[in-house]
Amino acid sequence: MTRDKxxxxxxxxxxxxxxxxxxxxxxxxxxxxxxxxxxxxxTLFGHPDSTxxxxxxxxxxxxxxxxxxxxxxxLGLSGALMQALTRNPLADPGVLGVSAGASFAIxxxxxxxxxxxxxGYIWFAxxxxxxxxxxxxxxGGLGRSGQTPVKLALxxxxxxxxxxxxxxxxxxxxxxxxxxxxxxxxxxxxxxxGGVVLQVLPFLxxxxxxxxxxxxxxxSLALGDDVAASLGRRLGLVRLQGVAAVTLLTGGAVVAIGxxxxxxxxxxxxxxxxAQQAGIGPDHRWLLPLSAVLAPCLxxxxxxxxxxxxxxxxxxxxxxxxFIGAPFFIALVRRRRLxxx
Amino acid sequence: xxxxxxxxxxxxxxxxRLAVPPVSGVLRPRLVAVCVTLAVGAFLVFCxxxxxGDYPVGLADVMKALAGSGDPGTLLVVRELRxxxxxxxxxxxxxxxxxxALFQTMTRNPLASPDMIGIIEGAGTAVVAGIVLGWDGGLSTQALGxxxxxxxxxxxxxxxxxxxxxxxxIILVGIGVAWMCTSATDxxxxxxxxxxxxxxxxxxxxxxxxxDWAQVGPLAVTMAALVPAALLLGRWMRTLQxxxxxxxxxxxxxxxxxxxxxxxxxxxxxxxxxxxGPVAFxxxxxxxxAQRLAGTAWPPLVASGLTGALVVxxxxxxxxxxxxxxxxxxxxxxxxxxxxxxLWLLIRANRAGSGG
Numbered sequence: 232m233t234r235d236k237x238x239x240x241x242x243x244x245x246x247x248x249x250x251x252x253x254x255x256x257x258x259x260x261x262x263x264x265x266x267x268x269x270x271x272x273x274t275l276f277g278h279p280d281s282t283x284x285x286x287x288x289x290x291x292x293x294x295x296x297x298x299x300x301x302x303x304x305x306l307g308l309s310g311a312l313m314q315a316l317t318r319n320p321l322a323d324p325g326v327l328g329v330s331a332g333a334s335f336a337i338x339x340x341x342x343x344x345x346x347x348x349x350x351g352y353i354w355f356a357x358x359x360x361x362x363x364x365x366x367x368x369x370x371g372g373l374g375r376s377g378q379t380p381v382k383l384a385l386x387x388x389x390x391x392x393x394x395x396x397x398x399x400x401x402x403x404x405x406x407x408x409x410x411x412x413x414x415x416x417x418x419x420x421x422x423x424x425g426g427v428v429l430q431v432l433p434f435l436x437x438x439x440x441x442x443x444x445x446x447x448x449x450x451s452l453a454l455g456d457d458v459a460a461s462l463g464r465r466l467g468l469v470r471l472q473g474v475a476a477v478t479l480l481t482g483g484a485v486v487a488i489g490x491x492x493x494x495x496x497x498x499x500x501x502x503x504x505x506a507q508q509a510g511i512g513p514d515h516r517w518l519l520p521l522s523a524v525l526a527p528c529l530x531x532x533x534x535x536x537x538x539x540x541x542x543x544x545x546x547x548x549x550x551x552x553x554f555i556g557a558p559f560f561i562a563l564v565r566r567r568r569l570x571x572x
Numbered sequence: 573x574x575x576x577x578x579x580x581x582x583x584x585x586x587x588x589r590l591a592v593p594p595v596s597g598v599l600r601p602r603l604v605a606v607c608v609t610l611a612v613g614a615f616l617v618f619c620x621x622x623x624x625g626d627y628p629v630g631l632a633d634v635m636k637a638l639a640g641s642g643d644p645g646t647l648l649v650v651r652e653l654r655x656x657x658x659x660x661x662x663x664x665x666x667x668x669x670x671x672x673a674l675f676q677t678m679t680r681n682p683l684a685s686p687d688m689i690g691i692i693e694g695a696g697t698a699v700v701a702g703i704v705l706g707w708d709g710g711l712s713t714q715a716l717g718x719x720x721x722x723x724x725x726x727x728x729x730x731x732x733x734x735x736x737x738x739x740x741x742i743i744l745v746g747i748g749v750a751w752m753c754t755s756a757t758d759x760x761x762x763x764x765x766x767x768x769x770x771x772x773x774x775x776x777x778x779x780x781x782x783x784d785w786a787q788v789g790p791l792a793v794t795m796a797a798l799v800p801a802a803l804l805l806g807r808w809m810r811t812l813q814x815x816x817x818x819x820x821x822x823x824x825x826x827x828x829x830x831x832x833x834x835x836x837x838x839x840x841x842x843x844x845x846x847x848x849g850p851v852a853f854x855x856x857x858x859x860x861x862a863q864r865l866a867g868t869a870w871p872p873l874v875a876s877g878l879t880g881a882l883v884v885x886x887x888x889x890x891x892x893x894x895x896x897x898x899x900x901x902x903x904x905x906x907x908x909x910x911x912x913x914x915l916w917l918l919i920r921a922n923r924a925g926s927g928g
């Protein structure tokens with residue numbers, strides 16, 4: 232790579248990082264109470280203008296922004312990872328059954344145990360996500376010839392559909408469970424206090440480390456199983472690491488903000504186009520971080536707009552993510568010949 | 573030239589060539605056997621479904637009533653109450669599965685199913701909006717679903733059109749549109765009242781309860797036209813599977829073939845969804861199950877359709893009998909029934925070392 236071309240990825244990264252910082256500041260500043268940006272900055276550096284502003288910023292806006300940032304990045308990363316693992320551009324982070332497992336566990340915990348709060352069912356949801364994902368991994372690898380990407384994806388789809396059926400069955404017979412489920416299902420960053428972020432953050436960090444460190448192996452995997460194996464990659468280990476990362480990332484994000492898995496499907500496509508433009512090509516060492524930065528941009532934008540359009544009420548971020556992300560995505564699909572995975 | 577067939581024997585397939593009339597093709601005994609078994613199974617489950625209920629009818633009487641004889645009471649029960657439901661199940665099952673097979677073959681992707689490119693989601697949004705907001709404009713759920721499905725399909729195709737279109741672009745645009753529709757549905761579900769949400773969910777999982785001939789009619793007419801079309805298009809479908817360039821080289825009019833395949837697939841899924849709701853998983857799973865049963869390298873159309881019918885009819889049978897006195901929506905059972913079958917086939921394929 233020549234020096235001239237080498238500059239462009241750095242420029243791209245700088246632009247995206249700046250965009251993300253601006254969005255974070257906006258997310259802290261805007262809402263039912265608009266706080267001027269200079270006050271936001273002063274409060275962040277420990278010189279608040281009033282205790283009211285300080286309270287709003289530290290106890291509402293910052294946890295919410297942090298949640299959007301963390302969950303968004305997790306969804307972007309796990310989407311890119313999932314598409315690489317299954318070598319299928321249509322795979323989303325929910326393909327391993329993670330979000331269906333979480334949904335099922337939430338409905339079950341409300342219906343059977345009468346759990347009522349987000350903090351109450353977060354552990355059930357996480358357990359459900361984990362169990363579903365392990366089940367898919369084991370089912371996808373049964374037998375002599377072991378896993379192939381197609382089998383893993385199909386096993387995931389089958390388990391997802393099984394769990395979705397059971398979720399609907401419970402939700403149809405238990406109005407309370409349906410009530411909880413439909414609000415969680417729409418996907419939102421609202422009413423999550425700092426506790427939710429802190430509880431899921433360790434999982435997300437471990438997942439992110441696992442994901443980012445598997446990038447070189449994913450590059451080999453893209454060449455096909457045989458080539459990857461002859462390049463010295465231990466396929467089973469790479470897949471195990473990938474599945475573990477997807478489970479932690481998607482599980483953490485989904486229990487915190489709802490099953491907004493579409494973000495993880497669409498963002499890697501955008502990342503691929505950007506990478507192509509910057510002359511990097513489909514290199515997962517770039518694609519994974521790019522997806523991890525683009526996804527929270529989308530989630531935060533949706534959340535901020537959702538707070539502004541129907542003030543003082545809100546539209547769930549999960550809903551607006553679609554209405555912002557989808558037109559952009561469609562325009563992109565129309566404009567460019569998307570790099571096929 | 574003699575009309576005698578020259579037969580090349582193979583382990584699982586035979587080719588034949590007739591000079592007069594000039595026909596050649598491949599015979600696959602296993603595929604034929606699978607189709608016959610599935611057809612017999614679907615017919616038996618169909619009759620069984622008509623036989624059971626609050627007023628049980630013997631299987632022999634069902635056959636007689638289907639043929640048009642028997643005592644008037646049985647005739648009424650069978651023809652007016654039970655038959656429409658079974659017919660919707662049968663036709664919708666075939667339609668979902670055929671449509672799924674068309675999409676999966678065309679895109680060469682087992683995850684691509686008409687469930688994910690916005691058509692079903694569009695129908696869902698229209699119906700849920702009708703239930704939650706009361707925007708039904710006097711239309712039935714069925715008409716709303718059909719309008720939603722067709723409008724979304726048109727939107728996807730127009731958005732994907734740019735000096736021609738590719739299967740891949742249609743799928744990606746479809747995913748974008750599906751995403752918006754799903755979110756709108758989730759939003760409406762969260763916004764509506766409890767009972768409206770429950771009614772909406774009852775439709776969203778796919779349901780055969782209370783179907784009458786008004787639902788069967790449009791679906792049957794559409795399928796009478798589209799199923800033969802799908803089978804005729806099978807040839808083009810197989811060449812499209814090789815990629816656009818190769819398909820053009822083999823003489824397939826790529827754009828027209830793709831448009832025709834899409835129209836057929838969308839028509840099937842739209843009318844089936846309008847009649848039965850988005851019955852979960854059949855479109856994705858049935859072609860994959862059929863492919864593994866028949867041991868072919870692509871989803872076989874006829875076997876897929878029969879598998880779909882068998883899955884939906886058996887699921888409805890289970891849904892009606894599982895909890896006495898309650899009729900579960902069929903969509904709950906298709907998911908729970910189709911998943912283990914697909915998983916079992918996946919695992920078995922692994923053991924045989926024959927690949928996915």
